[in-house]
Amino acid sequence: MSLVLQPLIDAGRHSKEMGCADGYLRRVHPILAAYIADFPKQCLVACNKENRCPRCLVESDKRGDLEECAWRSTTDTLKTLRRKQRNKQSRKFDIQGLRAVYKPFWKDLPFTDIFACITPDILHQLHKGVFHDHLVQWCTSLMGEKEIDVRFQAMTRFPALRHFKKGISTISQWTGSEHKEMQQVFVGLLSGIVSNDVLIVARALLDFIYYAQFQKHTDVTLGAMQDSLKTFHEYKHVLIELEVRQDFNVPKLHSLQHYVASIRALGSADGYNTEYPERLHIDYAKEAYQASNKHDYVEQMALWLQRQEAVCYKSAYLDWRKAGKCSPLAERDTVSPAYYKVAKVPPHRQVSVDRIRSDYNAQDFVPALKHFLSSRSGRQQVIQPIESDQFDVYNQLYIETGPSSITGRGPCLQKIHASPKVAVRGCKAKIPSHFDTVFMLEEDHQHIRVLVPSGT
Ligand SMILES: [Zn+2]
Structure with missing residues (x-):
């Protein structure tokens, strides 16, 4: 990583002239601002153990609480790592749950706070984590698998709502879109069978998931997002009383605390959602591999991608010429008629x-x-x-x-x-x-x- 990001050190500090999409030449200071990765890699990048948070200094047994914790600091972390490397003994090193990565790749990058770069992950933390691994499992142990299936089957059909005619227990592979389709009816499904407090927990988490997917945010929407997280923490004790869980010390539930700060710093969470790279894996890797003869495929895949790109550029150019517009950019603003x-x-x-x-x-x-x-x-x-x-x-x-x-x-x-x-x-x-x-x-x-x- 330090080799890959080497050019950023000089360019970030002293700037570089770059051609922009609008045709202007600008003096740019490129800095590392966001790092998209799954949880084990986030911890590796932030040089901390996996039972700790890569953004803040929360203790390993306090991740189920909604409490403000001090942020990790790059200078402080680098100092502690240096001391550990020299003395082998460092109390701070243990308290902060660090791991012995003595030369992190980000240490020379200018204006980079690697801990603030760790982004929320809608697909793994919200859809697969909070919703599927936690909320659905909690409700299944309260209601039983059969009852959940029956209720999915009994849901009213409606345009744009998927009807799970066999329930959900038969689904072996859950994709991002399946999670979203289940979330649309999940609160309605619980109504009348679980207690009001459990319903509030479910609604608060689903509200949070929906707010996190907004592509535009205001102080009001961010406030509502934080409120729904607060509501969840206020009512979560009901699941301990019902013996569904013993604690909430889960990294994914803790990560929700950092969403609002990340959105304020880096923009809406869909901009760094891992759903995009996972989708691109189909377009750029799976389809490219299928197009090859399966021998020495890397070279063939690269050539196939190059050709796809050329076809894409050419057809965009032809569309633009056909439409007779003065600029390809102008086309983006026109609304296509309903079809x-x-x-x-x-x-x-x-x-x-x-x-x-x-x-x-x-x-x-x-x-x-x-x-x-x-x-x-x-x-x-x-x-x-x-x-x-x-x-x-x-x-x-x-x-x-x-x-x-x-x-x-x-x-x-x-x-x-x-x-x-x-x-x-x-x-x-x-x-x-x-x-x-x-x-x-x-x-x-x-x-x-x-x-x-x-x-x-
Ligand atoms: Zn944290």
Whole structure:
């Protein structure tokens, strides 16, 4: 690492002229500000033992408490390490839980506080850690695996909410998106079976997880985030009373204390989320390997990546030329029109108007279609649908929604499901009808129309 970061020492201290994306040349002092790693590596980088915090001096048995602790200091740590190297005996070395890394790579980097560089990790600390390894396990031991499964199965279907029709105990590999889909319904799932205090614990942790994923923060959102952590610590004793846990001395739960400070110093936590490098591992390593002939693959993978990049640059250039814009940057601000996606082949062909009325309960189908066609065609003469016409019908439709004004995330595809019931066929069980409720903003932005098919 010290070899890799060697150029930063001189450039950080004396600056370097660099060409920026906007075409200007600037004098830049590059410094190491954030270090993204998993917990064992964070501890190695910060030269402390794994039963201690890489950011603060919390004692090894106090990590379950919400208490302000002194930050680790680079000068102090380097001094203690030097003393330990000389004398072999140092009380401070033991008290601070340091390990014998005598030449940490960051010791000569200018303006770098390595302990402040340790970033939150949404994927491993929140989704996989706090939610999956802790909250879900606590609730499972309170309710039993079977009850959790039954409750996941009984959840109401709704667009954009995943329905776990087999529950969660059969899931062998949990991905980041699975965690997020479970979190969306988890508090509702606990309601009515666990005590109010456990519900407050679950809600406080999930609130924290949601706030931590915001892409924009204000003092208000950071305050709310800290409040939800406080609420968790106020009510967590209920889990000890219920004999679910004996203590909360867990590194991942302690790490939540440093989120607000990190966000204030380095920006929102999604900017250094390990989900991105894990995703890129698929694009840059797995797919590149698949494209090779599996012999001497490193060289082939590098060449494949180079070509992918060239294709990407060229197509971005062609898109820009086609659009006739003066600058490729200007395109980023334009909002793409809403679009939809359906299956390539409609699952129900040539369905009569009568069946659309009876099976889908769409009584106004023909007048609504007439209205739609005439509003789209302007003055042109269009063929008007009549009662004896037949139509191809799809089971689901995906609509792209714009970016969220709260989290800044998006755009994303939302699934709208409309399928009639299917009777028993041989050994196949019957499938109940499934009609989603849709809230629709009219074009003039004045009305919200709610489409609720009866029978849901
Ligand atoms: Zn700490």
